[in-house]
Amino acid sequence: MQPPHYIRIGTPGMPKVVFGHGWGRSHRDFIPVAEALAPSIDAYLFDLPGHGKSERPEDAWGTVEYAEYMARYIVGDLGISKCVWVGHSFGGRVGLRLGVQSPGMLDHLVIVAGAGVPRNVTTKERWKRKWNGRKFQRLKAQAKTEDDLIALEKKFGSPDYVMSRETGMRDIFVATISEDQSADLPRIPTETTLIYGSADTETPPEIGKKIAALVPNSTYVECPHYDHISILDRGRHQIALAIKEAVTIPGEAA
Numbered sequence: 001m002q003p004p005h006y007i008r009i010g011t012p013g014m015p016k017v018v019f020g021h022g023w024g025r026s027h028r029d030f031i032p033v034a035e036a037l038a039p040s041i042d043a044y045l046f047d048l049p050g051h052g053k054s055e056r057p058e059d060a061w062g063t064v065e066y067a068e069y070m071a072r073y074i075v076g077d078l079g080i081s082k083c084v085w086v087g088h089s090f091g092g093r094v095g096l097r098l099g100v101q102s103p104g105m106l107d108h109l110v111i112v113a114g115a116g117v118p119r120n121v122t123t124k125e126r127w128k129r130k131w132n133g134r135k136f137q138r139l140k141a142q143a144k145t146e147d148d149l150i151a152l153e154k155k156f157g158s159p160d161y162v163m164s165r166e167t168g169m170r171d172i173f174v175a176t177i178s179e180d181q182s183a184d185l186p187r188i189p190t191e192t193t194l195i196y197g198s199a200d201t202e203t204p205p206e207i208g209k210k211i212a213a214l215v216p217n218s219t220y221v222e223c224p225h226y227d228h229i230s231i232l233d234r235g236r237h238q239i240a241l242a243i244k245e246a247v248t249i250p251g252e253a254a
Helices: 027-036 063-077 090-101 123-142 146-156 159-166 170-177 205-214 236-246
Strands: 006-010 016-020 042-046 083-088 106-112 192-197 218-223
Touching: 006 027, 016 027, 016 063, 016 090, 027 042, 027 083, 027 236, 063 090, 083 090, 083 236, 090 106, 106 236, 159 170, 192 205, 192 236, 205 218, 218 236
Parallel strands: 016 042, 016 083, 083 106, 106 192, 192 218
Antiparallel strands: 006 042
16 A cells, blocks of 8 residues: 655644545645644645545555554654644544544644534434435335436435445445444543534534543534534634644744
8 A cells, every 4th residue: 555645834843733634535625724834833734545645445444444554654654753633524533543542642633523423313313314224225226227326325325425436435434434432532631622613514513512521631612604614714713723722832832
């Protein structure tokens, strides 16, 4: 497997900040934040394996394997002993795993619209999901062509689920989307900032509040009106502020 693709923005010798993007996205999401902070950080913006320009894993990795791989590459190959990890959505899931598996490499975690714990589901919603799932399976068995199957997936599946077929990442998507990290989160010793948008329907504020209640040394920040994607652009100033508060500039008092 080829090393993951990344770009570097900032000033050598300044605190290391590593960025991990969301599912189906790339390092480009964090370029505005990294450029705004370029004088005071040394930023590494990754395409996580299977996304952007990075080769996909041979096996169906979960976030445990993603975190192991990224820690090994960041510490072993790049020689970065300490960094701030900033992760959006899927990159947030990986960041939380790093907080449990490799806390020694982390100065701080900044989780932006990250998942990793289940949403609250009413009995009505649970039955609706079960009914839709059974209907999908029944119609899937009757599908005669691949076009029929794709049309069914678009009707019943999420955009990320549909896209995972096109990118050849379906097995990894299924492996990671159902993970529940709740039992592990209390083991994260790293100071963690959690940033969520009040209008986010993919990882709504309830997810961030649940994670904040489980991670011992965490701070929860909610941005009014932002959704899952606008938290990256309109909310970039809040992300930049969290990073600035997390790093210690050489020569400045901690």
